[in-house]
Amino acid sequence: MTKQRGDLISYRPDIKLLDATIRDGGLVNDFNFSDEFVRALYQTNIKAGIEYMEFGYKASKELFKREDFGKWKFCDEEDIRAIVGENDSRLKISVMADVGRCDFRKDIIPKSESVIDTIRIATYTHQMPGALEMIEYCHDLGYETTVNIMAISASREDDIEKALELVCSSSVDVIYIVDSYGSLYPEQLRKLTDQYCTAAEAAGKKVGVHMHNNQQLAFGNTIEAIAHGASYVDATMSGMGRGAGNCFMEQMLSFLKNPNYSIMPALKFVEKYIPEERAKGSVWGYDVPYMLTGALNRHPRAAISFIKENKTDYCGLYQDMLYEIS
Amino acid sequence: MTKQRGDLISYRPDIKLLDATIRDGGLVNDFNFSDEFVRALYQTNIKAGIEYMEFGYKASKELFKREDFGKWKFCDEEDIRAIVGENDSRLKISVMADVGRCDFRKDIIPKSESVIDTIRIATYTHQMPGALEMIEYCHDLGYETTVNIMAISASREDDIEKALELVCSSSVDVIYIVDSYGSLYPEQLRKLTDQYCTAAEAAGKKVGVHMHNNQQLAFGNTIEAIAHGASYVDATMSGMGRGAGNCFMEQMLSFLKNPNYSIMPALKFVEKYIPEERAKGSVWGYDVPYMLTGALNRHPRAAISFIKENKTDYCGLYQDMLYEIS
DSSP: OOOOOSOSSSOOTTOEEEEOHHHHHHHHHTTOOOHHHHHHHHHHHHHHTOSEEEEEEOOOTTTSOGGGSOGGGTOOHHHHHHHHTTOOSSOEEEEEEETTSOOHHHHOOOGGGOSOOEEEEEEOGGGHHHHHHHHHHHHHTTOEEEEEEOOGGGSOHHHHHHHHHHHHTSSOSEEEEEOTTSOOOHHHHHHHHHHHHHHHHHTTOEEEEEOBOTTSOHHHHHHHHHHTTOOEEEEBGGGOSSTTOBOBHHHHHHHOOOTTOOHHHHHHHHHHHHHHHHHTTOOOSOOHHHHHHHHTTOOTHHHHHHHHTTOOOHHHHHHHHHTTOO | OOOOOSOSSSOOTTOEEEEOHHHHHHHHHTTOOOHHHHHHHHHHHHHHTOSEEEEEEOOOTTTSOGGGSOGGGTOOHHHHHHHHTTOOSSOEEEEEEETTSOOHHHHOOOGGGOSOOEEEEEEOGGGHHHHHHHHHHHHHTTOEEEEEEOOGGGSOHHHHHHHHHHHHTSSOSEEEEEOTTSOOOHHHHHHHHHHHHHHHHHTTOEEEEEOBOTTSOHHHHHHHHHHTTOOEEEEBGGGOSSTTOBOBHHHHHHHOOOTTOOSHHHHHHHHHHHHHHHHTTOOOSOOHHHHHHHHTTOOTHHHHHHHHTTOOOHHHHHHHHHTTOO
16 A cells, blocks of 8 residues: 555645536536536636636537537537637646547547647546547647546456556556446545556556545545545536536535635635526435445446436335346 | 454444434434434334434433423433333443533433433543543443543644543543544544554443534545444434534445345335425535535534525635634
8 A cells, every 4th residue: 555645734736626517517417508607617617726627528429419418518619619718727628538429530629729638538448449549549639638447346456457557558648547336435445546556657647536426435535545646636516417426626625725726716606506507407416326326336327217207215226226127 | 554454345243333313413403303203213223233322412401491402302211211112122222411511410310220221421622520420420320331522623632642541541431533523534534543442442442433424524434434443333314413414324334244234224214204304494414514614623503503594605604714703
């Protein structure tokens, strides 16, 4: 086990915050955010000193219909520019692209023509060759790249080890530990962070962390991961994100001691926009069904439909999952 | 740092769960629970295999008026017996008594005449002589005793060390780490657990843990503390408790692998009674104001009144606290 890095009083300049509200939160409302919401969030992130803002996905327009989703599922260059202009700020702009669900050769233009700084490539361990192809393609176009290896709580250690080996010999800049199911415990995060950091540092790369809140561990796991060497942190305003949601950005800003950060703009955003978003019908956050899928190390889909259907028979849900009925 | 105890697959028979729903939850509704709620909870705890149920406080009837509170603030013998009879079960019954706010010589009768098994003595570090007097008094009456040293996130390490020394030379059975302000982080919990366990084990005592959820760390901190040696765990149904509430009992039952435990009765209880309790107007659980008091290591009172008054000016609250106005 590596030693703890940093402490509760000083700060580590290598730690960077990435606001994923539009991207992970978009999974809750089909990316139907108002321009006002996105613009206010962009201004908030700049004022709060946050380093990255993710605008959404670069999803394939062949696989997904434009009319079924808000524009942030596709993140066209002109839509981002309508919010940020030339992005004359220190905030970097990222988008996510899923292996197998984007047309990266068509939709990702050279960095020199784009206001996007960073392409984040989301992959399962069984898609690594596709991920590596996208990493090199985006890197060659001039982008910073990250690889977000998803659902590792359901992957075999051998496969994680091999995936790490592959991405460490790629051009990727940051390798993310992703707890898609909100299933990992702090002791597992410490082990994984050690494993990822050992591999990444030998290859001159950084490690990031993206947690889900199914077991109310998104914040706890995130701060454990950074204390053990991770330096890129995904968070969203009030945890907005799929199912139980993510690590809360306002909590990260209250926790981290970097004087470049300011919690006040985030508190103002949360006060105004989060109740409005919930009033629109967007539902996310810890609830019993998500706790059960997290504890059982399952995709949250059964919990999401259970909640959407306003069901409350928790025992029934648990039994169904135990015996693989749902 | 001591080594981790236990793992995620086996179980430790030394771990005991204490349901504190009525006692800490009573701080939310002035102990106005229906008999049906308390009886259902008692039956639930027995069926779930939980080891302890706390019925409330033994509060002074000189200091507190009977008519201002439900009966569980006082826990008269006949009120407990009306629920449990002779308590013909493996579930042990506890009550809490605050140093300086109870008439223990009058209100605590000999164990041989009582259905109560355990007296939990709540104290601040500056009240240790009073706590020690109560420990010995209750011990001599035949009770198992615990000492719950509160608000240690705001205590000096020297004072905690001295308090531990004193309770370790007393007759107390269990010493609780109590994060009253929901302010401690996992790395602090590990250190405190090591410190408490080292002292307690040398004196043949056990260590317990009672966490608050201001920073969504109640569950995370609890499982870190047990992984580092604590064995008595306080939790409440859906976290019902003062302010941001406590560690969720249904989460502990989903996490612990002891085959004596069963999560189903707890899920049934939570499904039926928690929405009813919230519909009565009981408010608890993580919210921005509690996160701020937790992060600033303050008593939650400013957050509790902020929420009671339906305020949402988070920045104002934060500023007031930073400059000690509230």
